[in-house]
Amino acid sequence: MVVGKYWNKKIETMPVEELRKLQLQKLREQVKHCYEDSAFYRRKFDGVGLKPSDIRTLDDLKKIPFTIKSDLKDNYPFGMVAGKTDQIVELHASSGTTGNPIVGSYNKNDMDVWQELVARCIYTVGGRSQDIIHIAYGYGLFTGGLGLHYGAQKIGAKIVPASGGMTQRQIKLMKDLGTTIVACTPSFMVYLAETMMQEGIDPRKDLKLKKGIFGAEPWSDKIRERIEKETGIEAYDIYGLTELCGPGVSVECEEHHGLHVWEDHFIVETINPDTGEVLPPGSEGELVFTTLTKTCMPMLRYRTRDISRIETSKCKCGRTHRRLARITGRSDDMLIIRGVNIFPQQIERVLMSFPQVGRNYVIIIEGLDDMTIKVELAAAGFDGQVEHLAALQNQLIEKLKAETWVRPKVDLLPAGSLPVAEGKAKRVIDKRSL
Numbered sequence: 001m002v003v004g005k006y007w008n009k010k011i012e013t014m015p016v017e018e019l020r021k022l023q024l025q026k027l028r029e030q031v032k033h034c035y036e037d038s039a040f041y042r043r044k045f046d047g048v049g050l051k052p053s054d055i056r057t058l059d060d061l062k063k064i065p066f067t068i069k070s071d072l073k074d075n076y077p078f079g080m081v082a083g084k085t086d087q088i089v090e091l092h093a094s095s096g097t098t099g100n101p102i103v104g105s106y107n108k109n110d111m112d113v114w115q116e117l118v119a120r121c122i123y124t125v126g127g128r129s130q131d132i133i134h135i136a137y138g139y140g141l142f143t144g145g146l147g148l149h150y151g152a153q154k155i156g157a158k159i160v161p162a163s164g165g166m167t168q169r170q171i172k173l174m175k176d177l178g179t180t181i182v183a184c185t186p187s188f189m190v191y192l193a194e195t196m197m198q199e200g201i202d203p204r205k206d207l208k209l210k211k212g213i214f215g216a217e218p219w220s221d222k223i224r225e226r227i228e229k230e231t232g233i234e235a236y237d238i239y240g241l242t243e244l245c246g247p248g249v250s251v252e253c254e255e256h257h258g259l260h261v262w263e264d265h266f267i268v269e270t271i272n273p274d275t276g277e278v279l280p281p282g283s284e285g286e287l288v289f290t291t292l293t294k295t296c297m298p299m300l301r302y303r304t305r306d307i308s309r310i311e312t313s314k315c316k317c318g319r320t321h322r323r324l325a326r327i328t329g330r331s332d333d334m335l336i337i338r339g340v341n342i343f344p345q346q347i348e349r350v351l352m353s354f355p356q357v358g359r360n361y362v363i364i365i366e367g368l369d370d371m372t373i374k375v376e377l378a379a380a381g382f383d384g385q386v387e388h389l390a391a392l393q394n395q396l397i398e399k400l401k402a403e404t405w406v407r408p409k410v411d412l413l414p415a416g417s418l419p420v421a422e423g424k425a426k427r428v429i430d431k432r433s434l
């Protein structure tokens, strides 16, 4: 093993049995804390006649009722805090992709845990103190910007807190400062790459960028290929959510074979979203997390609505913490069109497999389940021949139909005609629910 490869070698490479023992010990402490200090959890436990002492093995976790998004909304803003609110030192709120914001309250311990976790993620990606990290996730209530910032700070890297917007200036800064790592949403990275091309900047020659840390929204392997091909950087996936801490829950290692979940801080399960039944590792389902070390707003069996799969095979990197397959989407992102279940990711995969297609697209559902996909052409995607456009349109329709079983309308638009999201991209406009 390479010396200096791990941020915390002992924990990251801990034998699995030891890791499970550690999880059990922390789980029991966490459950006790929840029962004693949170009226919310005490009610839940009492409701099913469960006592903290009933949690004797990791398998007993199943006895604990789920916590769901509406619990946080119903107990907005401080009802989920275990203990007194004067312990709170920072607050964040989810970007509200789906409905009301969810507020995350952190005490000093939670801030330390979060910072440590993001540092571990950045280090896993290869970030070191000599790196210059350009953070183009939004700063503010959203956990992306500040989360990466805190982690990079712990590593001692040079931080450029760019936040969103002013794309040209961001690129100039990257060039002039010699930035080595960029962190942002994958959709913003695609936009950055395209803007570089338009500005005549060759990221391979003109920039020192080596790696990118991309997350906060689902992205396909096609987008990864595109980013890597266009910029020459190595793309890493990072995952997290406000309720659990923000970014830092899980990250890809150099093997790019799933995202390691930091199991000394979280227990991850997958369940059947319809029945709540716990699925065996390897089956795709909804991710459910229990936070083991966060004390201000602990989450027991929190249903994320994110869909993925737990990989149990050993990772070549030497880390023993289990991995998540790429998050394929949220169960609430799933579209039901003419009785067929479709994830926006499926559509993205098809679109991005066409080199003539550009970075930006939007899926519009209206009327009686009519699906229209408005998609931009790549900057050099149109050779001026109208018949080529018509042929591309037909090919897209056929491929999309084969993938989703629904025949969409496809509108091809000139590059740059759709609005660019500065934070998370909004890909679906469902007019049926308006």
Ligand code: ADP
Pocket: 093, 094, 095, 096, 097, 098, 142, 143, 214, 215, 216, 217, 218, 219, 237, 238, 239, 240, 241, 242, 243, 304, 306, 327, 328, 329, 330
């Ligand atoms: P929200 O988007 O619900 O307003 P957050 O800002 O807390 O709230 O974002 C967390 C959500 O973002 C996750 O639940 C997940 O749906 C999505 N997400 C975060 N990272 C990734 C990733 N690497 N891949 C796919 N989805 C992600």
Ligand code: ZN
Pocket: 253, 254, 255, 260, 315, 316, 317, 318, 319
């Ligand atoms: Zn690994």
